[in-house]
Amino acid sequence: xxxxxxxxxxxxxxxxxxxxxxxxxxxxxxxxxxxxxxxxxxxxxxxxxxxxxxxxxxxxxxxxxxxxxxxxxxxxxxxxxxxxxxxxxxxxxxxxxxxxxxxxxxxxxxxxxxxxxxxxxxxxxxxxxxxxxxxxxxxxxxxxxxxxxxxxxxxxxxxxxxxxxxxxxxxxxxxxxxxxxxxxxxxxxxxxxxxxxxxxxxxxxxxxxxxxxxxxxxxxxxxxxxxxxxxxxxxxxxxxxxxxxxxxxxxxxxxxxxxxxxxxxxxxxxxxxxxxxxxxxxxxxxxxxxxxxxxxxxxxxxxxxxxxxxxxxxxxxxxxxxxxxxxxxxxxxxxxxxxxxxxxxxxxxxxxxxxxxxxxxxxxxxxxxxxxxxxxxxxxxxxxxxxxxxxxxxxxxxxxxxxxxxxxxxxxxxxxxxxxxxxxxxxxxxxxxxxxxxxxxxxxxxxxxxxxxxxxxxxxxxxxxxxxxxxxxxxxxxxxxxxxxxxxxxx
Amino acid sequence: xxxxxxxxxxxxxxxxxxxxxxxxxxxxxxxxxxxxxxxxxxxxxxxxxxxxxxxxxxxxxxxxxxxxxxxxxxxxxxxxxxxxxxxxxxxxxxxxxxxxxxxxxxxxxxxxxxxxxxxxxxxxxxxxxxxxxxxxxxxxxxxxxxxxxxxxxxxxxxxxxxxxxxxxxxxxxxxxxxxxxxxxxxxxxxxxxxxxxxxxxxxxxxxxxxxxxxxxxxxxxxxxxxxxxxxxxxxxxxxxxxxxxxxxxxxxxxxxxxxxxxxxxxxxxxxxxxxxxxxxxxxxxxxxxxxxxxxxxxxxxxxxxxxxxxxxxxxxxxxxxxxxxxxxxxxxxxxxxxxxxxxxxxxxxxxxxxxxxxxxxxxxxxxxxxxxxxxxxxxxxxxxxxxxxxxxxxxxxxxxxxxxxxxxxxxxxxxxxxxxxxxxxxxxxxxxxxxxxxxxxxxxxxxxxxxxxxxxxxxxxxxxxxxxxxxxxxxxxxxxxxxxxxxxxxx
Numbered sequence: 017x018x019x020x021x022x023x024x025x026x027x028x029x030x031x032x033x034x035x036x037x038x039x040x041x042x043x044x045x046x047x048x049x050x051x052x053x054x055x056x057x058x059x060x061x062x063x064x065x066x067x068x069x070x071x072x073x074x075x076x077x078x079x080x081x082x083x084x085x086x087x088x089x090x091x092x093x094x095x096x097x098x099x100x101x102x103x104x105x106x107x108x109x110x111x112x113x114x115x116x117x118x119x120x121x122x123x124x125x126x127x128x129x130x131x132x133x134x135x136x137x138x139x140x141x142x143x144x145x146x147x148x149x150x151x152x153x154x155x156x157x158x159x160x161x162x163x164x165x166x167x168x169x170x171x172x173x174x175x176x177x178x179x180x181x182x183x184x185x186x187x188x189x190x191x192x193x194x195x196x197x198x199x200x201x202x203x204x205x206x207x208x209x210x211x212x213x214x215x216x217x218x219x220x221x222x223x224x225x226x227x228x229x230x231x232x233x234x235x236x237x238x239x240x241x242x243x244x245x246x247x248x249x250x251x252x253x254x255x256x257x258x259x260x261x262x263x264x265x266x267x268x269x270x271x272x273x274x275x276x277x278x279x280x281x282x283x284x285x286x287x288x289x290x291x292x293x294x295x296x297x298x299x300x301x302x303x304x305x306x307x308x309x310x311x312x313x314x315x316x317x318x319x320x321x322x323x324x325x326x327x328x329x330x331x332x333x334x335x336x337x338x339x340x341x342x343x344x345x346x347x348x349x350x351x352x353x354x355x356x357x358x359x360x361x362x363x364x365x366x367x368x369x370x371x372x373x374x375x376x377x378x379x380x381x382x383x384x385x386x387x388x389x390x391x392x393x394x395x396x397x398x399x400x401x402x403x404x405x406x407x408x409x410x411x412x413x414x415x416x417x418x419x420x421x422x423x424x425x426x427x428x429x430x431x432x433x434x435x436x437x438x439x440x441x442x443x444x445x446x447x448x449x450x451x452x453x454x455x456x457x458x459x460x461x462x463x464x465x466x467x468x469x470x471x472x473x474x475x476x477x478x479x480x481x482x483x484x485x486x487x488x489x490x491x492x493x494x495x496x497x498x499x500x501x502x503x504x505x506x507x
Numbered sequence: 508x509x510x511x512x513x514x515x516x517x518x519x520x521x522x523x524x525x526x527x528x529x530x531x532x533x534x535x536x537x538x539x540x541x542x543x544x545x546x547x548x549x550x551x552x553x554x555x556x557x558x559x560x561x562x563x564x565x566x567x568x569x570x571x572x573x574x575x576x577x578x579x580x581x582x583x584x585x586x587x588x589x590x591x592x593x594x595x596x597x598x599x600x601x602x603x604x605x606x607x608x609x610x611x612x613x614x615x616x617x618x619x620x621x622x623x624x625x626x627x628x629x630x631x632x633x634x635x636x637x638x639x640x641x642x643x644x645x646x647x648x649x650x651x652x653x654x655x656x657x658x659x660x661x662x663x664x665x666x667x668x669x670x671x672x673x674x675x676x677x678x679x680x681x682x683x684x685x686x687x688x689x690x691x692x693x694x695x696x697x698x699x700x701x702x703x704x705x706x707x708x709x710x711x712x713x714x715x716x717x718x719x720x721x722x723x724x725x726x727x728x729x730x731x732x733x734x735x736x737x738x739x740x741x742x743x744x745x746x747x748x749x750x751x752x753x754x755x756x757x758x759x760x761x762x763x764x765x766x767x768x769x770x771x772x773x774x775x776x777x778x779x780x781x782x783x784x785x786x787x788x789x790x791x792x793x794x795x796x797x798x799x800x801x802x803x804x805x806x807x808x809x810x811x812x813x814x815x816x817x818x819x820x821x822x823x824x825x826x827x828x829x830x831x832x833x834x835x836x837x838x839x840x841x842x843x844x845x846x847x848x849x850x851x852x853x854x855x856x857x858x859x860x861x862x863x864x865x866x867x868x869x870x871x872x873x874x875x876x877x878x879x880x881x882x883x884x885x886x887x888x889x890x891x892x893x894x895x896x897x898x899x900x901x902x903x904x905x906x907x908x909x910x911x912x913x914x915x916x917x918x919x920x921x922x923x924x925x926x927x928x929x930x931x932x933x934x935x936x937x938x939x940x941x942x943x944x945x946x947x948x949x950x951x952x953x954x955x956x957x958x959x960x961x962x963x964x965x966x967x968x969x970x971x972x973x974x975x976x977x978x979x980x981x982x983x984x985x986x987x988x989x990x991x992x993x994x995x996x997x998x
Contacts, residue, residue, distance in 0.1 A: 025851065025852060025853075025854065026562070026564040026565050026567065026851060026852060027562075027564065027565065027852075028565065028604050028605075028607030028608040028849075028852040028853070029562070029565065029604075029608060030557070030558060030561075030604075030608070031558070031560055031561065031562050031585075031590070031592050032585075034558035034560055035558065036555065036556070036557045036558070036605050036608075036609070037554075037555070037556040037557075038553065038554070038555055038609075039553040039554055039555075040554075041556075042554035042555065042556045043544075043548075043554050046541075046544075046554075050537075050541070053534075053537075057534075057913060058908050058911070058912075058913050058914070059908065059913075059914075059915060060885075060886035060888075060913060060914065060915030060934070062529065062530040063528075063529070063530055063531075063533035063534050063537075064527065064528070064529055064530075064533065065527070065528040065532075065533045066521070066527045066528075067521060067522070067525035067526065067527070067638045068559060068594075068624065068626070068638060069522055069525055069581070069626070069637075069638065070521075070522065071517070071518075071520070071522050073517040073518065074517050074518065074519065074520065076517065090560070090583060090592070091583065092581060092582065092583040094522075094523075099522070101522050101581070103559075112519075113519050113520075113521075114519075114527050116519030117519040117520060117521070117527075118527070123930055123933045123934050124919055124930070125918045125919050127915065133559065135559070135560070146560075147558045147559060147560065155918065157919065158918035158919060160897070160918055162897050162901065162916065162918055163918050165901070166901070166916070166918075169905070173908075294897075297898050298897060298898050298901050300898070301897075301898030301899065301901050301902045301905075302898075302901045302902055302904075302905035303902070303905055304905075358519075360516065360517060361516060361517060361518075361519040362516075362519070363516065394551075395551035406651070406653050406785075406789060406792075407788050407789050407791070407792030407793075408792065410653065410656070410657070410789050410792050410793045411792045411793055411794070413793075414660070414792075414793035414794055414795075417549050417550065417664075420549070421549075422548060422549050422550075422551060423549070423550075423551065424550060424551030424618065425653065425657070427616045427646065427649035427651055427653055427654050427657075428615055428616050428648065428649060439614055439615070442614045443551070443614055
């Protein structure tokens with residue numbers, strides 16, 4: 017099978033759906049995650065870092081009894097024992113495995129946070145990558161909704177600490193049990209019918225109240241002109257669903273009152289409403305008012321997946337979409353209660369609740385708000401006028417660095433001085449330092465303010481600019497002080 | 508092939524050779540890497556984060572024309588186009604691909620740093636994992652040894668910034684060209700013989716001068732009693748090698764003088780010595796004296812791989828090995844110049860030099876020195892005496908957190924108060940807060956100093972301890988102040 021041949025040059029190309037991150041795209045994300053980790057830590061959550069690789073068996077969903085079980089994951093088979101391994105597709109499946117494996121050594125309840133890349137073997141598309149970051153916090157082993165309330169408060173704190181001001185976000189809380197109560201009062205006992213209603217509710221965000229009414233009834237024409245068959249419920253069955261989705265009042269008390277009506281005399285529904293009431297009370301006690309966290313039954317995302325409280329963080333400021341229309345920035349985090357986390361490993365039901373922050377979405381929001389991503393400062397570039405005096409230039413950068421100033425000496429071919437200034441430009445250097453033979457003999461250095469230089473170049477016709485000096489001759493001993501003065505004038 | 512069957516419960520187990528990291532093992536590494544990133548950044552290096560996944564083709568070494576090309580890497584085949592993908596095995600191969608792919612957009616020279624996990628498909632062993640961290644800095648496109656000198660200085664700064672004091676480490680510098688000169692003066696023209704000499708030199712660390720003499724000559728009995736055949740060189744051929752390996756003098760000038768003798772009239776050897784001289788001068792100009800960085804021709808690790816300067820950072824303080832014997836901690840970082848980085852992609856030779864810091868080794872050294880790893884502080888635990896008053900307890904933790912104090916409320920079943928204190932113990936909580944009905948009625952809280960409590964329990968027989976109170980009743984309004992007072996008494 018294997019045969020020797022001269023191979024062509026390999027393509028220098030990331031695999032499809034993967035990408036490289038450079039400079040501030042790396043450091044800004046790291047800084048944001050570090051701030052979030054600080055909040056998680058202050059709430060008593062401990063860091064957990066599991067490996068990128070899990071057995072397919074432990075990841076679940078993906079059955080080992082097919083030829084190549086890599087639907088949705090990147091998977092391969094071990095050579096020695098034939099085990100299938102795969103890259104994790106989220107941080108929750110590994111948490112389940114970790115908790116089941118180490119449960120005797122972990123505190124109960126176990127609060128943990130995890131941050132890192134996950135991988136999806138999916139068709140890539142524009143802005144849709146096969147490796148991306150997740151940033152989760154979960155509490156395992158606590159059945160009380162105090163755990164859910166805590167995570168909502170923590171989520172609000174995280175958003176503020178990274179730079180989303182209060183008023184620009186809202187955390188909305190709903191509860192799957194309330195929806196179950198609504199389905200019960202509707203008398204829906206067939207799973208297929210319940211599923212159809214769940215799927216319809218999931219479209220509430222898009223189609224609104226009228227759309228849901230139509231889809232639960234006879235059906236509706238969608239935007240493309242296609243006719244979508246309805247669930248064919250009677251009007252009186254549709255009413256509780258609409259009541260549920262539109263039950264948000266001006267206060268938590270009003271909303272809860274509306275929900276009590278929507279769930280009728282369903283026990284599970286009443287339990288769900290009571291849980292929401294408890295969450296609202298706990299948050300109020302912690303000082304988290306409705307300007308930050310609200311009970312909002314119109315939050316439907318994830319209601320099919322979670323088993324109790326569900327929460328979502330939305331950014332409420334407006335941006336312009338690709339067509340120039342104003343719209344709200346939208347969701348940046350979500351989570352809820354899922355009570356079967358480790359059951360598949362141990363057979364025991366262990367309650368769990370958690371949140372996942374959308375790292376890329378939140379970074380995009382911070383860029384949108386101008387919180388990050390302003391032109392990042394390049395290093396001071398010390399140019400090389402005389403290649404035999406590299407030691408003198410190294411001494412300059414060492415002095416600058418020891419003073420905490422980012423600095424580098426030009427390491428390319430120094431022959432063409434213009435190339436050195438082009439390099440400084442490409443590096444976004446705020447300042448260039450020049451010391452040729454004349455300067456050296458006089459004991460001075462030239463310090464060029466490149467930011468001002470660029471401004472003058474842009475405004476060359478204005479007299480006021482032309483008179484402003486952007487290059488300064490200072491004694492060699494004043495190098496650090498003058499560079500610092502220029503840098504501080506821009507900070 | 509696929510058939511439906513009831514699966515047994517999956518094992519909750521990391522795959523062989525992978526592990527989980529908890530709490531401070533995660534945060535201490537993150538802190539160390541963040542400090543190193545700070546130094547790299549100050550030197551003008553830019554962050555780069557490429558994906559974990561590369562095409563096998565781009566990674567190199569691993570040929571795609573065998574059935575399953577995953578020798579040494581974790582690899583799998585794409586379903587749609589049959590491309591082989593693999594997890595990166597280091598951070599240098601991706602750098603080569605990134606530089607070749609983006610070279611028109613990157614500054615020249617390009618200084619970049621990268622930190623992250625890499626994967627090796629090798630047999631795991633004790634302390635030997637198949638996923639581990641690397642932390643690299645490289646300069647691409649600079650032929651001058653000023654780039655090598657800079658990386659040596661940066662390496663010294665990194666070690667100091669993470670907590671290795673000056674005097675506890677040394678960066679040693681050697682040069683492959685000097686060795687080439689030595690081989691030339693020996694008149695070794697056959698590749699096989701040169702390779703045999705290179706392999707022998709690589710053992711200098713272990714077998715010492717006498718061992719190298721024997722191995723280059725007739726051969727030698729190794730520790731296990733087996734006879735190792737020698738290279739069968741004549742004594743006068745062996746001499747230059749020994750001269751090279753033992754040429755370190757008391758000063759750089761002495762060492763360089765000895766090396767000049769060892770390379771005879773070899774041109775490449777003279778070039779190598781001149782490069783070392785230049786590096787020594789540049790480092791001296793930057794203030795990096797021989798207490799931090801030395802020219803040391805006994806550094807042989809990697810001489811076979813690199814093409815010019817080679818460097819290694821060693822920690823010189825002593826530790827006890829597993830048999831209780833004193834030995835030096837040893838190497839924590841290494842690097843050098845490798846000038847064929849992107850040639851396989853573009854056909855062009857691009858000079859490059861870089862360093863890789865052994866993340867796990869350096870963390871182990873910092874633990875050894877007591878710089879990190881002292882019992883990490885758990886959160887203040889607010890206990891739950893009355894489950895109906897969870898809101899009051901939430902208000903307490905919110906107050907503590909807002910004051911910057913790590914705090915959590917107990918979220919398990921509060922029925923058994925002993926379990927709550929056991930939980931606080933498992934969490935390494937320094938303080939527990941208790942407020943039952945009586946306290947609530949009186950407007951006070953009980954604050955338990957758990958660190959002092961543990962000390963008293965250990966020294967129960969000593970009278971002086973028994974009188975020291977470790978529980979304090981304070982007005983509810985003084986909660987934060989009293990907790991802070993206790994925490995500060997231990998910091």
